[in-house]
Amino acid sequence: MDRIRLMLIDDHPIFLEGLTTLVKIGYPEIEVVGSFNDPRSAIRDVETLRPDIVLMDIRMPTMDGVEATRRLRTLVPDIRIVVLTTFKDIDLIQKALAAGVKGYILKESPVESVIENIKSVLSGNVLLPAEFAEQVAWERQDRHDDHAKLRHDHGELPAVVQSLTNREREILELMLDNQSNSMIADRLFLSERTVRNYVSRVYEEIGIHDRAGLLLWAIENDLR
Known part of the structure; x- marks a missing residue:
């Protein structure tokens, strides 16, 4: 090794x-x-x-x-x-x-x-x-809530988004905010491997394979 x-x-x-x-x-x-x-x-x-x-x-x-x-x-x-x-x-x-x-x-x-x-x-x-961990987490969550697209900025969500778990929806929000896996991991205090697993599940649920496809899907569904 x-x-x-x-x-x-x-x-x-x-x-x-x-x-x-x-x-x-x-x-x-x-x-x-x-x-x-x-x-x-x-x-x-x-x-x-x-x-x-x-x-x-x-x-x-x-x-x-x-x-x-x-x-x-x-x-x-x-x-x-x-x-x-x-x-x-x-x-x-x-x-x-x-x-x-x-x-x-x-x-x-x-x-x-x-x-x-x-x-x-x-x-x-x-x-x-x-x-420090709890204080940092709260401050980051406050900033995240200010920019939460899916929960506040849009009307009725596509059924596939509603079927996601809360964590998967949170990951999706950050992906649509152009956050990399590493940035999402930092923001949510998760390992990058855990984030990759969530991203894979989001892709599977939506039926796409990459971030370019996610962007097109978001535009088509009025999420961007």
Whole structure:
């Protein structure tokens, strides 16, 4: 089995060196392919190193983790990024998630928990500290309700839509809002695999095979 390719970014050298050493000694299934004090250097080398996942601080002097996330994902779109930080700031969490961060871990967490979370994110999950998860979920739901097409913006729905479960209908709404599977997973706190399963069921119920067909179906049924 291939080893997990991990990149570390933190502007505190002692913390960075300590974490690098702990991972190398205690977790042979993980290869630290690069450790950087400056996210700009990581951005420069990411296409060469091709990490599976990046563990990064969010507040650094040369570039914050939110901007670094955007740039890293532009260069390597399928990269997974997890923030490891001391900052318990809900606004910062929201910005990080919007930029594409897949996990937000506090530095007070034991290293065993950090490694478990890395593996969980690589399995398609999105992770937040328990004390923040509910608040983020409520705020996202409020924004989602403001844009809920199927429930509020249209009259009587096609029978096939009415036959969907509440979750399937929610997935359909987000698909019609041009949300990718990854974005839907982030928004609803589901794994991408779970979202793919829901998307497949929606396609099957409607009788289409892809998003282009879904768009045409939505236009024909006055849902767009």
